[in-house]
Amino acid sequence: MTALLDKAPLGVAVRIARINWDAMSHDEGRRLREFGLMEGCEVTPLHRGSIFSRDPLALTIGRMKVIIRARQAAVIEVEPTA
């Protein structure tokens, strides 16, 4: 039932099931965790890129809205909330 965050439909809350930390640099991983993006948390993808490309992805986590790269979203597995 898991999907990848970069393909997840916009506006629908999902839970992060697994993040492939090995697919990104140490610093990138740390910044994601600093944003609070880690296994078990809920996020809602909201906006995706412009006509130039599907990158980046804006999502809410808690009361925060953050921008990440589609490349990073592609290694984040998500599942439907409850």
Added chain:
Amino acid sequence: MTGAIPSIALVGNPNAGKSSLFNALTGARQKIANYPGVTVERKAGHSSFADGRPISLIDLPGTYSLTPSSLDEAVTRDVILGQREGEKRPDALVVVVDAANLDNHLCFALELLALDLPTVIALNMVDLAERDGLTLDAARLSKELGVPVVPTVAVRKRGLTELLAAVDAAILAHPVRGAAAPAEANDESLHARARTLARAAILQETPVRRWTQRVDNIVLHPVAGLVILLALMFIMFQAVYAAAEAPADFLEGGIGVIQQWVVATFPDNFLRGLVVEGLLAGVGAVVVFLPQILILFLFILLLEASGYMTRAAFLMDGLMGKVGLSGRGFIPLLSSFACAVPGIMATRAIPDEKDRLTTILIAPLMTCSARLPVYALIIAAFIPNQTVGGSPVGLQGLVLFGLYLSGIVGALLVAVVLRRTVAKGAAAGFMMEMPRYQMPRLRDIAIGLWQRAWIFLRRAGTIIAMTTVVLWLLLTFPQAPEGESQVEYSIAGRIASGLEVVVKPIGFNHDIALALIPAMAAREVAVSAMATANAIDAGDDEEAMAQSLGDRLQGKWSIATALAFLAWFVFAPQCISTIAITRRETNGWKWPMFMVGYLFALAYAAAGITYWTAVAFGLG
């Protein structure tokens, strides 16, 4: 601790309002804006406790943890851990947290509390949290954390007295112990604890207001968002012309009146020449562009204060990504519309080194406000003041927009080349927090405009006036014999004649050759130099003196030459301050020299191509 003035560091997540709090406490006017990464340097200021004992406050760049990702964040870590050379460790910390985002901001707060320094939490922006439907229990949070928590609204100066009193008490109760090393933070448990604390502190939580999301749905729309961004920029440049015309005419008229008064009142001597032809004509020609510069800044300040800047970065990221940069780089580049110097400094917030270097190297291609007088003068002289095809769109504003756009497109193309050659590296990342929207405060905008006006006038009074006076001297001596042109006979004129040989192929005349070298000091000097040369040419001829510089140039230059001159300034070899800041930020002469070289080459080529094309179309 007796005797020494206690130093208190303001620390916290990006965009938590540290600089606003710093300004409120010290009366300083540090730049504040609504996007993460505004502050990239440590800044110190003075304040005092209620009973008058002085304290020293340190404003630090925002960061998410004590492990830095970029140069600005490293500064924060070094200061807090007492590892910065020549600076003692702070005696106390004020941890600034955004009341509406406790989940996240408490993580860093917990990491800082583990350092065991006297600490007070400033629960900042409680007003915005309330707007978002959050009611918080500061006392409960204080109990859970074991340190004082003071609700503040920095921009309204609320909670400041209580905050300082709490800091005073914290220092007394808890003198600084040895240098505790930062606890190795286990992300997950830290976040879990932060979430628990945040939940405990939230008394009431009504659903988040939806209007900000609705706004984002429009301004971040893949198509509509870009149209809005372009439209905003377009309106900005139209406004620069439309709204500045009356005040600029007024300033120009005023300077003309003073000139004629000086000529009529004082005998013709050396000093009168210096004042009329050098200072009034030269510096005056630059000062008349003050209204235009202020209108440009009004737009930039509004975009920065509202929170739109990060949205623009989001929209531009796709395009920036294609040239090997990231949306993160868009913010320094947009700041470079004001001036490349703060723009280049702002690149410190870019984590990737090659990404940062490329952004520094292309920053001078963003049309800075010093170029505005040059553009404005030439456009007013050579582009008819009419609307385009019956629409309300002004042709002059459209050309100005085009010049800015050429700078941007040029910068992107240069970036593509640099990222494939000298600044090769992995694709840059882009991770950034998007701030909530805020209504820009009139007072902050007014202060920002006043600061810009002051900087501009100070430049006009110092570097521009000095360069112009030196140029006037070089233009006045030696005295030309009867029948010869003074401007061509003078020292400066002869130097210009030498340079003219080099720039003639790209359509430049003697006027331009004369202006190019002094314009290196400050770009506006291109205008003052031409104004001074023309004033000397005009001599005592009142009619010629009353004629505006634009009108005089119109009589002397072909349109092809004017267009080539504009093209030159799109890529204009940058001013000395830009070279100096690039040297400082890249630690050496290699990159500034590279930058000067490639910009000269581009400027020459662009001016040449423009000139030859225009001549081919019969505009020569």
